[in-house]
Amino acid sequence: MSAVARMRADTIPDVETAVLDRARRGDHDAFAIVVRHYDPQLRALAYRLLGSRDRMDDALQEAYVKAFKALPRFRGQSQLGTWLHRIVFNACLDELERLRRVDAVTLEDAPEPVAPWPDHADLLAGRELLEEALAALAPHDQAAVVLVDGQGFDYAAAAEVLGVPAGTVASRLNRARAALRRALGESVKGVAQS
C-alpha cells in the first residue's frame, strides 16, 4: 500500500465522543461538526454515483437529516463513518430510483475500449474518460470502486455500506476494475503516475 493510500485509510479518525454524544442528544450544532468531518468523503461518493452537484446536494440533505434522526439509535456496532456512508449510499440509490436511472445504467452500456491517450499528458482528457467509464458502471460497482480503491475502505466495511457480503464486494470490484481497464486501456496507471 502506498503512503498516500495508507494515510487516507488510517488518518480519518472518528469524531470526539463528547461531540457525538451531544449530537445523539439532538444537538444540531454538534451534528454539524460530525457532518463537516465526514462530508468530503460522503460528497465524493454521492457525486460519483449521481454525477451532478444538484442531485448530490439533494441526496446529501436527505441523508444528513435521516442520519440526525437516526443517530440516537446508533449503537456504535460499526464505525460512525461507515454508518454515515451507508445512509448516504442508500439516499443516492433512492435518488437514482427517483430519476429512473438505475435500470438504464448497466455494465453492458460501458463504452467500447478506447486507445490509450498518447503520452499521458492530457490529464483533463484522462479524467473525463475515467468519469465517463465510472458513470457507465452500475451504482453498486461504482460505489465498491470508490469506497475500496478511492477511499481506502476494506472489504468488510464496504460490504457494510453496500449491504452485501464481503465476497460480493470482491467480485463487484473485479468486474468494475475490468470494465474500467477495458474502457481506459491501461492508461489509468499513466494518470496515477503523472
Place this chain on the structure above:
Amino acid sequence: MSKTDPAVYRDLALGAALRRLEVPDHAPSFFDHLERRLRAEAPQARPPRASRSRRRLRWGLRVAVAAAVVAIGVAVFGLPGAERTPSIAGMSASFVGANGEILAVSWGMASHLSGSKTKKPRSGARLADGRSMRHRTRALRAVRRRRMCSQRFVMAPTSEPS
C-alpha cells in the same frame, strides 16, 4: 479485516486516479438549508431510550418504594376500620343478656316469615276482559275511596253527642 489488512487488494493506480477526479463543493446555501432542517427536526429528536433491563430496574424500584410506604403506613396507623371489626362481627355478652328475650322473639318471627310469590303485570298489559291494567287500577282506587267515604258516613253519628 482492518483497513490496512494486506489481504485486501486495492488498485492503487485506479485509486489515485479516482482521488484526482473533481468533486464539486456544495451549493453556497447547502449548510444554511441543512441547519434550518435540523433545527426543525431538533425538538423531535429524543434522547436514547434506556435499555430494557434498566427500565425494569427502574420500575422495580418504584414498586418497592410504593410497597415500603404502604407498609410503613399500616405499621404506624393500622388497617383502616380494624378497631370496629369485633362489634360488627358479633354482639357483646352484656348486650345479649339484657335483650335476650327480644332477640329470641325477633328471631322466631323472622324464621317463620312466609308468603306467596306474585308477579306484577306491566302497566300497559291487558286483562282477560280487555281492560287495561291502568284502567283497573283507577277503578279499584275509586272503589276504595267510596268505601272510605261510607265508613266515615257510618262512623259520623257515633261521634255526635247524644
